[in-house]
Amino acid sequence: MQLYHNIENDLVIDVNEIHHRQQVIQQLKKHFRLFGYREIHTSPFEAYDLYVQMNGTVNHEEMIKTIDNTGKALVLRPDITIPLTQQIASHNTSITEDLRYFYVLDVFRQKQGTEAQRYNTQAGIEYFGNPSPEADAEVVFLAIDTLKQMRFKNLKMELGHAGFFARLIDAMQLKEEDLQLLKQYIQAKNIPEIEQFLKRTSLNDDIQEVIMALPFLYGEPQVVLDRASELPLPKDAVPALDSLRAIYDNLKAYGVEKHVVIDLSLINHMDYYSDMIFQGFIENIGKPIVMGGRYDSLAAQFDSNIPASGFAYDLDTLVSHAAITSTETTQDVDVKIMYDGEKQQESVQLATKLRKSDFETVLYPKEHPLVQTPKAHETVYVTASGVKCIDASGEETRYTNAETYEATKEKE
Amino acid sequence: MEPLTLALAKGRTAVDSLAMLENAGITFPNFHKDSRKLVFYSADQKIKMLYVKALDVTTYVEEGAADIGIVGRDNILEAGADVYELLDLQLGKCKFVVASMKDIDLTKRTSLKVASKYPVVAKQFFHKQGIQATTIKLNGSVELAPMIDMADCIVDIVETGTTIKENGLQIITDVEDISTRVVVNKASFATKTAEIQSFINSMKNSLEA
Numbered sequence: 081m082q083l084y085h086n087i088e089n090d091l092v093i094d095v096n097e098i099h100h101r102q103q104v105i106q107q108l109k110k111h112f113r114l115f116g117y118r119e120i121h122t123s124p125f126e127a128y129d130l131y132v133q134m135n136g137t138v139n140h141e142e143m144i145k146t147i148d149n150t151g152k153a154l155v156l157r158p159d160i161t162i163p164l165t166q167q168i169a170s171h172n173t174s175i176t177e178d179l180r181y182f183y184v185l186d187v188f189r190q191k192q193g194t195e196a197q198r199y200n201t202q203a204g205i206e207y208f209g210n211p212s213p214e215a216d217a218e219v220v221f222l223a224i225d226t227l228k229q230m231r232f233k234n235l236k237m238e239l240g241h242a243g244f245f246a247r248l249i250d251a252m253q254l255k256e257e258d259l260q261l262l263k264q265y266i267q268a269k270n271i272p273e274i275e276q277f278l279k280r281t282s283l284n285d286d287i288q289e290v291i292m293a294l295p296f297l298y299g300e301p302q303v304v305l306d307r308a309s310e311l312p313l314p315k316d317a318v319p320a321l322d323s324l325r326a327i328y329d330n331l332k333a334y335g336v337e338k339h340v341v342i343d344l345s346l347i348n349h350m351d352y353y354s355d356m357i358f359q360g361f362i363e364n365i366g367k368p369i370v371m372g373g374r375y376d377s378l379a380a381q382f383d384s385n386i387p388a389s390g391f392a393y394d395l396d397t398l399v400s401h402a403a404i405t406s407t408e409t410t411q412d413v414d415v416k417i418m419y420d421g422e423k424q425q426e427s428v429q430l431a432t433k434l435r436k437s438d439f440e441t442v443l444y445p446k447e448h449p450l451v452q453t454p455k456a457h458e459t460v461y462v463t464a465s466g467v468k469c470i471d472a473s474g475e476e477t478r479y480t481n482a483e484t485y486e487a488t489k490e491k492e
Numbered sequence: 493m494e495p496l497t498l499a500l501a502k503g504r505t506a507v508d509s510l511a512m513l514e515n516a517g518i519t520f521p522n523f524h525k526d527s528r529k530l531v532f533y534s535a536d537q538k539i540k541m542l543y544v545k546a547l548d549v550t551t552y553v554e555e556g557a558a559d560i561g562i563v564g565r566d567n568i569l570e571a572g573a574d575v576y577e578l579l580d581l582q583l584g585k586c587k588f589v590v591a592s593m594k595d596i597d598l599t600k601r602t603s604l605k606v607a608s609k610y611p612v613v614a615k616q617f618f619h620k621q622g623i624q625a626t627t628i629k630l631n632g633s634v635e636l637a638p639m640i641d642m643a644d645c646i647v648d649i650v651e652t653g654t655t656i657k658e659n660g661l662q663i664i665t666d667v668e669d670i671s672t673r674v675v676v677n678k679a680s681f682a683t684k685t686a687e688i689q690s691f692i693n694s695m696k697n698s699l700e701a
Contacts (some may be wrong), residue, residue, distance in 0.1 A: 298685075299685060341542065361682040366677045
């Protein structure tokens with residue numbers, strides 16, 4: 081049989097890497113639980129139809145399609161927020177209950193025309209049922225606080241508002257093609273091209289002034305929001321600023337305001353965001369490490385009225401930049417038992433007891449070792465004349481039998 | 493305070509860019525363009541400059557190895573880099589054009605073979621026109637491709653258009669204007685806002701002076 085080299089599998093057998101990854105995941109999960117979130121799981125397969133009906137969410141061409149043996153068209157889970165919201169909406173037309181969920185799951189998307197990464201792992205939370213600025217602030221705080229717990233330094237959370245830009249779009253009435261171009265320029269803070277763009281199109285002076293100011297509406301929240309208020313904004317864009325002000329005031333109570341900046345030119349390509357949106361950066365990583373926001377209008381696509389907000393970390397970026405928390409070398413086991421042939425039964429019993437007390441234990445017959453045995457913190461020789469234990473520093477201790485040795489371990 | 497890292501594109505606009513930096517009070521005393529060194533520090537030690545190939549500048553910036561880059565818009569577009577593009581230095585002005593041996597009516601074509609040093613730019617342009625373009629990546633003397641019938645047309649940079657004319661080609665249409673830009677890593681913009689904005693402002697003043 082011809083074996084193909086699977087590049088994507090290379091990481092899987094690097095036990096140190098996997099250990100580190102699991103520790104990061106445990107840290108995240110623990111912290112999410114501390115805020116009352118509970119873990120959920122969604123199916124890796126989803127109906128292709130669900131996503132075909134929804135525009136402005138996942139780019140259809142980026143999804144990985146598959147067909148099951150009944151001929152039904154499926155996609156590999158391209159998003160978690162959408163199926164979760166659909167699930168909740170299918171049971172409720174509106175909710176008053178406060179629901180908090182978190183997940184660590186793979187999401188499958190492939191950039192067009194590339195063979196690059198077909199999936200990445202997302203770790204995120206979704207908070208349903210609470211539309212208040214206090215809830216928004218807590219979600220943003222959790223996104224910051226989890227990173228702080230993981231000892232990331234110099235982190236910045238950029239806070240913007242999807243509704244703010246949506247109202248500007250309404251006021252401009254651009255052709256779809258022009259709109260995409262303008263969005264691209266605004267996301268790149270491409271001031272020279274925005275100027276050129278405005279020269280080409282015949283927008284009224286007020287909206288031109290607002291668009292031109294967007295790339296500069298970045299920085300200290302109070303200052304930016306005050307500056308934005310002085311612009312000739314469309315009337316219906318003003319509440320967005322009030323909402324951001326309220327969220328920022330709440331964030332001050334959490335004492336994280338030094339990590340928060342306002343960016344009114346922030347655009348998320350997921351159209352389901354309706355209100356505040358945010359993205360977080362850590363030093364020297366050019367792409368956001370976390371993205372999120374409020375998406376009250378998503379449930380409406382499933383004929384329900386459910387306030388919701390959430391965020392997701394790009395787990396792979398987190399893992400590759402998180403400090404290693406444990407110094408222990410993961411290949412080493414706690415105890416290695418080497419026994420004389422006739423002591424097998426006694427040694428098996430010893431191993432079982434040690435494992436019950438949470439010691440990683442391996443055992444081998446002393447004669448004819450077939451394999452190179454792993455390193456251990458303690459090596460225990462079980463022989464007819466007694467039990468000898470050699471610890472990592474080479475120090476030797478003798479015991480009369482397996483029980484007396486085991487008794488000392490129980491005390492640890 | 494850690495120095496800001498600046499990636500500067502080698503090549504035709506390097507000297508002018510450095511002159512503009514000098515106007516803004518940023519000088520690199522140890523720099524001369526034939527030096528084999530790759531890293532230079534400004535006189536006040538506040539800026540560390542990486543002197544790299546133009547094609548690589550956006551990579552350094554996108555990866556966060558450099559906070560700021562000075563590079564032509566041609567390279568930014570071809571790399572499709574996800575960076576902030578904050579300032580037009582108005583240097584090295586030229587444009588992307590489509591050129592060919594004969595006058596092709598783009599509105600009447602549904603497919604085309606295009607030779608270019610910039611296949612991404614070429615493909616995106618024709619895609620917007622609703623034309624299925626097959627691109628051939630060449631690394632130089634792109635004008636040759638239509639002459640020997642290897643491609644229907646080329647997408648290339650022109651400053652004066654002399655090379656195009658000398659090879660018997662004509663410009664069919666303009667694609668996009670190009671000049672030297674200041675690009676910024678998005679995380680650097682967020683985490684070193686004050687330093688970056690002060691750099692941008694001094695460049696802006698130097699530009700207006």
